[in-house]
Amino acid sequence: MVAEAAARINRPPRDASRPKLDIPKYFPSALADLTFEGNTYSIPLDVNNLTVFYNKNIFKKVGQKIPETVDDLISLCKALKAGGYMGIAHGAKDGWPAGDLYFQMLAYSDGSHTMLRKADFGKLTWNRPEFIEAALQILKMNANGVFPPGTAAVDYFTGASQLFTQQKTAMFYPAGSWIVGGFDTNFPEGVEYGLFPFPKISKVQDSASTGGVATNWGVLKKAKNQDLVLAFYRIAADMKSAQILIDHSMIPPYAVNIQAKREILADMIKTQAIAQTRFVFTPELHSQVMSGVQGLFTGEVSAAQFVAALDRVEKTIKR
Amino acid sequence: MPRREPFSRNLIWILIALWLVVTLFPFLWVLSLSVRTPKEVFTAILLPKTIRLANYLEAWSKFGFTLLFRNSVLVSLSSVAVTVFISALAGYGFSKFRLKGGSFLFHLILSGVMIPPVAVVIPLFVFMKRLGLFNSYPSVIIPYIVFGLPVSTFIFKSYIQNVSNDILDAARIDGCGELGIFLRILLPIIKPAVATVTIFTFMTNWNEFLLAVIFLHDKGLYTLPLGMSVFVGQYSAPWQLIGAGVVISIAPVLVLFFVLQNQFIRGLTAGAVRE
Amino acid sequence: MRTHRFAGYLFILPALLFFLAFLVYPLLHTVYLSLTEWAGFDLKKIAFVGFDNFKLIPPDWIFWKAMRNTFYFVVGTTVFLNLFGLGLALFLNNSTRFTHVVRTLVFIPVLLSPVIVGVMWSRIFDPFGVLNQILEKLGLIQTPIFWLGAKNMALVSIIGATVWQWVGYDMVLYLTGLQQIPEELYEAAMIDGANRWQMFRRVTVPLLKGVATMVILLNFIGGVRIFDLVYVMTKGGPNHNTEVLATHLYEVAFWFNKMGYASVIAVIILAISLVFAYLRSRLMSEEKA
Numbered sequence: 001m002v003a004e005a006a007a008r009i010n011r012p013p014r015d016a017s018r019p020k021l022d023i024p025k026y027f028p029s030a031l032a033d034l035t036f037e038g039n040t041y042s043i044p045l046d047v048n049n050l051t052v053f054y055n056k057n058i059f060k061k062v063g064q065k066i067p068e069t070v071d072d073l074i075s076l077c078k079a080l081k082a083g084g085y086m087g088i089a090h091g092a093k094d095g096w097p098a099g100d101l102y103f104q105m106l107a108y109s110d111g112s113h114t115m116l117r118k119a120d121f122g123k124l125t126w127n128r129p130e131f132i133e134a135a136l137q138i139l140k141m142n143a144n145g146v147f148p149p150g151t152a153a154v155d156y157f158t159g160a161s162q163l164f165t166q167q168k169t170a171m172f173y174p175a176g177s178w179i180v181g182g183f184d185t186n187f188p189e190g191v192e193y194g195l196f197p198f199p200k201i202s203k204v205q206d207s208a209s210t211g212g213v214a215t216n217w218g219v220l221k222k223a224k225n226q227d228l229v230l231a232f233y234r235i236a237a238d239m240k241s242a243q244i245l246i247d248h249s250m251i252p253p254y255a256v257n258i259q260a261k262r263e264i265l266a267d268m269i270k271t272q273a274i275a276q277t278r279f280v281f282t283p284e285l286h287s288q289v290m291s292g293v294q295g296l297f298t299g300e301v302s303a304a305q306f307v308a309a310l311d312r313v314e315k316t317i318k319r
Numbered sequence: 320m321p322r323r324e325p326f327s328r329n330l331i332w333i334l335i336a337l338w339l340v341v342t343l344f345p346f347l348w349v350l351s352l353s354v355r356t357p358k359e360v361f362t363a364i365l366l367p368k369t370i371r372l373a374n375y376l377e378a379w380s381k382f383g384f385t386l387l388f389r390n391s392v393l394v395s396l397s398s399v400a401v402t403v404f405i406s407a408l409a410g411y412g413f414s415k416f417r418l419k420g421g422s423f424l425f426h427l428i429l430s431g432v433m434i435p436p437v438a439v440v441i442p443l444f445v446f447m448k449r450l451g452l453f454n455s456y457p458s459v460i461i462p463y464i465v466f467g468l469p470v471s472t473f474i475f476k477s478y479i480q481n482v483s484n485d486i487l488d489a490a491r492i493d494g495c496g497e498l499g500i501f502l503r504i505l506l507p508i509i510k511p512a513v514a515t516v517t518i519f520t521f522m523t524n525w526n527e528f529l530l531a532v533i534f535l536h537d538k539g540l541y542t543l544p545l546g547m548s549v550f551v552g553q554y555s556a557p558w559q560l561i562g563a564g565v566v567i568s569i570a571p572v573l574v575l576f577f578v579l580q581n582q583f584i585r586g587l588t589a590g591a592v593r594e
Numbered sequence: 595m596r597t598h599r600f601a602g603y604l605f606i607l608p609a610l611l612f613f614l615a616f617l618v619y620p621l622l623h624t625v626y627l628s629l630t631e632w633a634g635f636d637l638k639k640i641a642f643v644g645f646d647n648f649k650l651i652p653p654d655w656i657f658w659k660a661m662r663n664t665f666y667f668v669v670g671t672t673v674f675l676n677l678f679g680l681g682l683a684l685f686l687n688n689s690t691r692f693t694h695v696v697r698t699l700v701f702i703p704v705l706l707s708p709v710i711v712g713v714m715w716s717r718i719f720d721p722f723g724v725l726n727q728i729l730e731k732l733g734l735i736q737t738p739i740f741w742l743g744a745k746n747m748a749l750v751s752i753i754g755a756t757v758w759q760w761v762g763y764d765m766v767l768y769l770t771g772l773q774q775i776p777e778e779l780y781e782a783a784m785i786d787g788a789n790r791w792q793m794f795r796r797v798t799v800p801l802l803k804g805v806a807t808m809v810i811l812l813n814f815i816g817g818v819r820i821f822d823l824v825y826v827m828t829k830g831g832p833n834h835n836t837e838v839l840a841t842h843l844y845e846v847a848f849w850f851n852k853m854g855y856a857s858v859i860a861v862i863i864l865a866i867s868l869v870f871a872y873l874r875s876r877l878m879s880e881e882k883a
Contacts, residue, residue, distance in 0.1 A: 152743040162360070163722070283849050334681075342703060437819055437821055442623035461616055465612050528826075533848065569705075
């Protein structure tokens with residue numbers, strides 16, 4: 001839902017004004033989401049950081065450690081299955097989590113981290129190894145029992161989240177700061193959960209999570225009191241405000257020295273530094289990525305068909 | 320009808336019983352779900368071991384039912400009131416006055432049933448934006464009124480046609496103004512039609528979703544169906560709370576239904592097949 | 595007499611004005627908008643493009659998937675709604691306390707918002723939900739069935755939920771029709787020595803034909819415009835396998851921001867509805883005669 005809203009807001013509006021601000025050192029990935037053809041249209045309030053949440057109690061019980069690579073993940077899930085647990089609860093039915101999964105794998109298959117943005121704007125075709133690799137990884141994980149069966153039918157908030165809080169799965173993805181509250185409320189007493197970035201494809205890579213802007217603020221050209229608004233934004237971007245954000249379980253969009261009181265939030269802030277942008281602005285392409293991943297889960301779509309469909313959609317777009 | 324052979328008779332009863340189970344089971348299951356503790360959400364099939372009524376209080380505040388009910392009542396009642404009033408007026412006009420082009424205009428309005436709301440949402444979207452009404456109560460109330468007009472006008476016209484002219488003429492001779500005749504003489508007589516139309520349009524508007532999801536963006540404006548769908552799609556709602564939320568949503572309608580049974584059934588199937 | 599007639603015009607005026615302004619005008623506007631291109635944000639930027647939008651239909655494979663799904667949905671729901679509706683009506687056509695209770699109970703789902711039906715059935719159809727639980731307990735399945743997650747099953751499940759909701763409606767319509775068949779015809783047939791099946795064929799069927807056609811058309815008309823249930827249960831997924839015309843329109847208009855193209859879809863939905871509606875009005879006037 002957040003990603004949906006962000007997609008709508010982030011669609012370069014033709015009427016927004018360009019704020020004249022001293023922009024603090026925002027994470028480049030955060031600003032990149034809000035910049036179009038050199039103009040920044042809004043500023044981020046907070047960012048999302050998508051990682052895998054895991055049930056510490058279950059991991060301890062089954063005697064497993066945090067997986068580094070996809071292969072580690074697959075063996076981990078086999079061990080979990082022997083212990084009566086499922087792997088990663090994933091709400092593919094809602095579409096956007098499935099899209100996020102793809103972007104996450106792409107962050108590993110495309111080391112340059114530039115191809116997604118280019119393809120999004122029609123400057124690159126989708127039928128290339130990096131895009132195909134990301135889809136293949138999803139197929140590989142699904143075939144090897146990483147995700148519960150029928151994931152394409154499981155929705156994010158009432159399906160996958162329940163699987164995780166009812167402790168039927170040991171992990172949950174994609175988890176961001178927005179879901180911390182829900183998990184706190186719904187987990188039984190005594191269950192601890194932590195996070196780790198999604199396992200990488202090869203051992204030699206660096207771990208990368210994906211992130212993106214959550215709330216962002218712009219100013220309309222016809223707004224009154226523009227100075228007041230911009231002053232407010234300056235205050236909001238200040239380090240003191242970062243403390244307020246963190247106290248409300250939100251992640252500031254720039255590096256902070258503040259230690260969050262909760263470990264999970266502190267971890268999220270840490271991993272934000274390694275986050276890659278994940279976003280597709282063109283709605284038709286974003287929709288096709290989401291549907292395509294659902295198709296990967298139902299076995300309807302092969303990796304080659306996945307990218308071919310995206311190229312087909314690109315042809316129908318008038319740029 | 321004559322007696323049936325015992326074998327097929329039993330088979331029939333079994334089939335009907337089966338359908339009854341299929342019809343009622345979801346309700347019973349949701350009811351049972353609504354009182355479960357989180358532990359038993361996935362374990363018990365129909366009868367949980369512990370019952371937790373506090374779920375209802377939790378669901379009420381989490382879903383924000385006070386606001387949802389208030390909005391639905393406001394939107395439904397106001398649109399129904401207007402629909403009933405102007406379609407009764409129109410039904411009277413069409414049936415008791417010889418109007419030139421009256422038949423054409425009546426059939427024009429009646430033909431409105433052919434138009435699926437989804438086919439005109441975009442122009443309505445433009446319209447509401449132009450009028451500055453987008454994301455406000457009128458943005459749904461007005462379409463609700465309009466979509467209720469065809470069937471309501473038809474029901475009123477048919478009903479009023481059968482009202483004897485004598486009473487109306489008598490009132491006219493007595494010097495009663497036309498509007499007065501309508502309000503004081505006719506309306507009391509056509510109460511059954513009013514009831515039918517009220518039930519039909521109220522239920523349609525109460526359950527309406529498409530227009531609400533397109534036109535109402537402020538959370539403070541959400542009607543019941545919209546609130547339910549958003550809540551289930553956007554928050555980590557545990558199943559027992561969803562169950563409680565569903566029970567809360569359907570309780571008022573069920574109560575009304577059991578009180579007014581036959582009228583309800585007649586009202587909801589009105590205008591479907593010519594009497 | 596003249597003031598009399600004038601008053602008549604005044605009486606129909608409010609309804610007529612509402613109708614013209616908020617139904618007729620938008621209807622014509624939909625057709626106009628299908629010839630324009632507009633993103634839905636700035637009212638001043640509605641641009642006329644002629645028939646370009648219509649050319650977008652053939653390559654739009656989501657549209658064709660939606661057409662196909664809508665067709666299956668309409669046919670599937672109509673067949674079962676009428677089968678079960680008529681069946682229930684036939685066997686519950688006597689006036690006992692018991693049949694009255696059954697009829698009332700079967701009608702209850704009709705009262706619900708499709709959103710509520712969708713929320714309920716989504717939980718029931720969940721891979722770890724109660725339906726699979728029961729089937730597994732009964733030993734009928736070993737692994738869970740993905741009611742809403744498998745390619746073809748999803749649409750079947752949505753059809754199932756729809757039939758569950760609306761059988762009571764068709765049943766009531768058929769009951770009304772059955773109750774209009776004069777008792778004497780059955781008695782006459784009985785005197786002629788007809789058994790139950792022959793009575794059904796010779797009395798019930800011919801006299802129900804009109805009602806049946808009406809109900810079938812009603813189901814068609816309702817099926818073409820389906821939105822709420824699909825949107826809540828699957829949003830058209832997975833991978834557009836439950837996409838229907840109305841949900842595709844919604845996505846194109848409010849997600850892809852292509853109001854013009856969405857209006858083309860609207861025009862198509864309208865055209866299909868008008869065909870069914872025309873058939874229905876032809877039948878109604880034949881009934882009259």
